[in-house]
Amino acid sequence: MKKKIINVLLPLPFNQTFHYLCNEKEKIKLGDFVLVPFKNKKIIGCVWENISRLKKKLPITKIRSIEKKLNFSSLNKENRDFIVWVSNYTMNSLGTVFKLCLGVKQIFNRKKNIENIDDHFLDLSLKKPVLTKEQLIAKKYILEKFNYKKFFTVVIDGVAGSGKTEVYFEAISKCISKKKQVLVLLPEISMTAQWFDRFKKRFKTKPLLWHSDVKVSEKIKIWKSIIDGSTNVVVGARSALFLPFKNLGLIIIDEEHDQSFKQEEGVIYNARDMAIVRAKLTNIPIILCSATLSIETKLNVLEKKYEVVKLKKRYGKAGFPDVKILDLAENPPEKGKWLSDEVHKELKNTIKSGNQALFFLNRRGFAPYVYCKTCNKKILCPNCDVGLVFHKKDNNLICHHCGYKILFKNKKRICKNSDCSFYFYGPGVERISYEIKDNNKNLNVEILTSDIMQKKDEGKDILKKFEEEKINVIVGTQILAKGHHFPKLTLVVVVDADFSFLGGDLRAAEKTFQLLTQVSGRSGRSTLSGKVLIQSLSVDNPILNNIKKFDLNNFFLEEINIRKESGLPPFKKLSSLMVVSKNEKKLNNFCKKMKFEAQQSNDFEVLGPAPPFISYLRGKHRKRFIVRCSKNKNIQKFISDWLKKIKIPFDLKVSVDIDPYNFS
16 A cells, blocks of 8 residues: 655654654545654654654655544644744744643543533523623624624723623624634633623523643543534633634633733743734634733733723722722731721721621731741741741641641741741731631631632632622632622722732732732622722832722823833843753853853843842752843844753753743
8 A cells, every 4th residue: 555754743842743654545634633653652643744854864664654543623724823833932842832732641542432522502592781882882893893804903991890791792692603613711710600600691501611620531522622613612721722723713811911821831921922823823803801901912002003992981880999098107007917997997887788898918828927036037948948838727837839838836847946936927818817807706707819719619619608698708819809790899908018019020010000900899899889998008109099099091101111211021022041950059150151152242132140039949949041132133043042052951951931921
């Protein structure tokens, strides 16, 4: 039987395809999935354009044959083009990015058959909710674009509680009526419960959900239904962006500003930015949505690169909450306490009125720092240069960066002696919860953090009970700041507004403004008036004054002026090169060599090496280089040429982050 050579891309860290033989009668084409031998294993691959690096042609006798062609729809050109683009932009191998497209490695090697997923057909004939005048204008504008424009980016810029979700539900309905698939990306899985309920109420069914907690067996069914085009709507975390949609017609990024869309390990990317690229390559519309748009998105709107619809009023009769900044320097809490008298007074009034309260503090545990008074030192994680956090509920000390944990009763292991005396410094959500309970004996107070959300159903139960008014007060971290709607929530307390400014992050002001504005937006979202109390030692901070007035435009203008004068994104392009090693001396010597080999150029500025905010993490020392250049320069080529000059030792790792977001 006549054989032909095909090129196969494998989900391995190679930037090339591999030659295999197949029978001509099999009619294998680009994008087909095949099972192939690789070394002593059988592995899934995809038939690809030729990117082989062979310098001379191999004799056909040395080329291995494929095992078989797999019975799945092929990976279309749009998906393949997206994989290539992400690989080039993020400076990761093609095979590594292709692996993201497969979702889970068990998809193709399961011995038992997987049943097809239940049909998820949306009922578009259901009665639609009554939209406000602003929503109708926004809906009309977006849907008209669908009729004559293919790729476009439209931003729904709406205040918290304005009904942005209902507007993009209209776009989903339009897309589904054209027999197209829709991808919705949400930053937090905690948002999905209420979002799912609203979706089901609107369309009489739930979309398919994709994130790390979904069972492998369920993921396999979802993956197959996506590639064969039988699924209408998929909602997921950032990883859902790489799923192999057969007929994608619309992408929606809810809370587009959120830092959770940034993948910090492995293939490092910003899902929002990559989603815009995917929409462009697929020639489809994309909707970005937020109450606190990112600086980059605001600037793109200003420069007419993105189109925009605005929702300036809250839905129904809801007004904006009254925001008050409490000066802790002038009116400090009692010694050993963290909440001012005014906070306690407002809480009592809120509960007396039959309403609910939310206390926001972005610190898990009871106390963020533990100090040994006997030895006169802060208790640090043995694997990281950060303090261990005391969790009173479980009576242990935890590192929130590497997961190191030790029971607090093992005092000799924590410090030198078993008779050491410890002081718990600063408040965490547990400590605030205790203080609220001490002052209000009969209140039902619950804590909600990312730790609790990861426990099966516990976080969902707390949110449901709060929605059903079975809980009076909820104390939580940023997981509560967005996407939730609680009609009886009228008081929001920001326990410590100054904490977010620490850490030397160039986006600290933007992140703080977004986070505090979002959490303030949880208050007074129905007919009841809301109040927000923000405790601070820096009451003159212009960011807090902009939050008080809900003045997003003024903050934006102030921040872009600072960024422009400082040569920071979005006016300049940055890339980070993080060098990591267990051996600090080797790290320092290698960084000196890297600095020496850095090409001197007027177009590219190399800063560093310098230790990041956390210089010792998970048992490894770290140093960072920053490359800065104009937006129109090819920063990837500069970095690639630089790294080619250097032989990286096996016990060192260099991670490249194009467009870094976090600097810890």
